[in-house]
Amino acid sequence: NQQQHVAQTVGALEAVVLRAFGPHGGQVLFTRDTGQAMLSRGGARILTALRLDNPLAKMIVDCASTHSARTGDGSKTFVLLLASLVRMIDAAAYKDPLASHSHCSREDVRSASARRLADELLSFSLQQLDDLLTVEVLPFGQHLMWQDLHSTSPIQKFLSSFFYTRLGYNNCSFISGLLCELLSNWTSKDNTPFSSLEFVNDTWPALYTPVTGFPLAYSRLVEGQVIIETLDAGNRRQWGYFALGVSVLFSSVKQSVTVLALTAQAQIHVVECISQDELALFRHLSGAKPVSDYWSIQSEHVVPLEFCKPILLGAHRYTKIFDKSGGIDSAMFMVMFVKCFNLLTPLSPNNSLTSSASCCQTFPQGYVIAAGGTFEFLLSHALQQKTFSRNVSIVSQILADSLLCVPRHIYSHHPRRFAQVQSEVLKRIQEHGASPMHCQTNAPVENSVHFKAEFSTLDSGLESVFCKYQLLLAVLQCLSRLFRIDAVIHTRGLLKTISRTNISWEDSEGELEN
Template sequence: MKMVVSAASRHYSITGDGVKSFVLLLCAILRELQATADRNQGLLLSRKATLKNQYQRQGHASRRLSNILLTFQSRVLDPIIAQHLRPHFISVFSTTEGNITLCRASIQRTIDTYFRGRLGCNIHQFISRLACEYLYDCFLRAADIPVVVGLVSKYFSSLLTEVPGLPVENSRILPAVILHRAFTVYCPAEGEVRALMVTEPINQCLSEPDVAFLVSSDVQLQQSQLYLRQRTENLLKLLQRKDIRIVFSSVKQHDIVLYYAKLSGISIVDCLPSEEMDLLSMITGVTPKSEPLNDFLLPETFPVVSCKPIVIGNKKYVHLVLRSSLAFQPHSLVLCGPVKGFTEQLVSSFHGAFKMLTQLFQPFTAVEEQPANNADSCLLKRTEEQSGTCERCQNDSVGAPCHPENNDQAVHMHLTHSEEKDSAGASREGSASPSCGCGDTGSIERRRPQGPFIIQGSYSSAGTGSVPFADVGLVFPGAGTFELLLKDYLHKFAKICQDAELASICTVVGNAFLCIPRQICKAKTRQIHLPQRTKEMLQLDSLHIAETGLEPVSCKYQLLASVLQCLSQLVAINLIIGVKKSQSAENEETDEDKLEADH
């Protein structure tokens, strides 16, 4: 159970959604595998297997099944998606006279589809429009989208302000940054001023921590304190001469510092959390000063357009307007809710939406090794190396692990897109995805552009300088359309596949995919016959998406990869042994936990 929860949590941290689909799909595949194993008990046993014990046969079959699942994604699933489902993909980018633009209608529908499954029908449209507006406020060029959504997702907690106790309609977007601290000292300043960040107290102590300071008399102690006080006064006057009017501190400053700052006309905001200090450092490009200030070398400063107090709800904050040196245009989000729990739900959904957008604007590259509709592509050799069995698996105990000889067949299910594009980016340059042509008609037509467009420098986390435009921002009609089409192609592949085990896996996974559209149809008032609907989708050239919405292809692919990875680990478990702990051992562990918590 912990393995499933860990895998589902890891999937949610990547895509921001899909936990329910993860559990549904995982359970459906496990049920189909169990039913298939009961009908064909000898299918997953090699010809040389002579195991008579039931647990040994099940363990042997599970190890073979785990290795087959490892090759299923690279040998079957990726080619089908790359060759057969790609014509159905829709790009949220469009081009006009060579200029790349972002289709707002497609982005709005994608975000609306996300919130439709997480919020009530009375507020999801308002929150969806707010999220889309916030996204467009944070960037200037379409090429900056991958960087912007990644930064928003990373610093979301610092860019967000929760206000419980107010209607949701009071939620709004504010330009610039909201620091969640009030001014310790506020001195109004007109025009552009300079500011600096510090992480150490400005007023130094008589001695370092854990160091003894020996004085011979009260007079010597008073002289030492007077020296430190004069030094602090001189430092604040120096900041005033350098036109530094604001100090942002991650630690609490001494009252002496606040006193001389007030006399010098310098505003101070202290006790800032590390997340907000990192946000300021990212926007300004200035590293906070980690050493005590001195008269000889001042830290690097940055310009501040405006810095004023602001009241949001019943709390005072700092409204800071900066000059951003990046493509990211900082804006703050204020989310309101009638009660605290409801506000936290809005915050979680909003953050998940930008995780989803981060995944959307990462390159999607499903490796197309061989044509999936070619019968030769499914001719897996019936040898112990490729089927994942070996001589020691047939004779060893149930708990012995199986290691296939051919390591090329073992493919990791949980691939990141940065790892995939290094190995498959060259082969994808010749392909193109349909561009957006949504307009305002409520439908999207699939049109192939003349060639692959390149967004220079838009996403370079893996060290590459460019990202194929055809592999970024791909979406697909929702409401189970992806699963229905993939099921249809898997069943067609299973009919022509000459490997019985692989064909059985294709049928099992294809049947399991129906659980998601069935769940969606069950939640609606009108029932749709799934086979008939699949036939309609294959025949039509365009799909009306007013009801289905749009979903990121990369999130769908990540869902399949996460489920297959978790599944390959689950089926490899031969036996679970329950161990009962004695009462004394449990009490000792409880006492140790309490001691660790106290320390």
């Protein structure tokens, strides 16, 4: 039975991610035959590290990874919500009255019923969820104010929730504070936070300098641009000033002995083998143009530096520079996950994710809501209270019941806490009107409804409403695709293994906590 096959496959993936889900979730250890190990709590990292032969499992992982790459988060919730929806649809299809009045087999009728329910769920969400979330959920959220990046700002609370599931409670506040410090010190030419965020995201490989052998708490910001220098200590020359004003020469390749000798005579320090990312960042900050012929150096190839000096990070020595003519105050952020920038990007009013999703073009941006299942409680309650037609009410009830699986897993170690948080949410809804009729999309934070911090997964943790919305749509699209598969045909051909070169086993997230 293909329907059972889908349920078993999703259930197997659910069992894997459950071990790392929620505030009490642990890390998953992967080992290879070669002895290499990877320790991680990240959902996308865990799913992509699995060796999967099942085509359904591969399709689910691809869907979850695609969503995670776009929004930066939600892989584990994706699998859990998908598993809950599959079980709910199976139960509804089993009770379908047409199954006993059809000349076809019961399995065929149930499969057709499951396929129909999955399609109706997707259609219902595309048509109804936008307005439902705007009216019933957003009034209980907060609108992020990017001008305020101090330690108690909603942005830091939002980042703390993201890092909590990856670094644990001890490190999430430190890292989120470090990122807020980076964003507050980084000013783009047009003085807009989103432009700065986009620039940091694009140039992250050149901004991040890994330092091994030190705990996470030693991470810090360094003023200037850090450039990795590969010369041995014996080959380092004193820095002086050339008559024409050139004292440092940056090169993407290793220079010949003749060039090094000539530059030494001219008291020019040569920094060799610089990565293309670092050179691109320097060109952007300084406005300097690269030169391919030493005999044709012009003024546009030379820029003044505020300073250029060595910096010792751990056991490694680097070159640190600061371009005083650049339009951006550069900063160095030591430890950060690239996906966090993807998570922040949808909060921008003009982000590419919003413009590419036609169904979400009218959805208000920049809203966050208390973590710990608040979004799921609010939407589930709204679906149960709203009146739909008979056919629509079936799929809305399936969605409402499935959403509650997320907070149930969050509070699985404290079942009483689930009931407490749910009661608190319902109480807030009754206090502020069970069905708000409108939402002020540009309302300030102080005019929004606040939930008590003790009922959050984190202390005042926050989640993006837009990313939650995108997650729900992505799950329902994957669900519809799963139930459209009639059969999986196994062949005896050679298995083509998928390259996993994008998975770094040496650079595991677990090392950050050591």
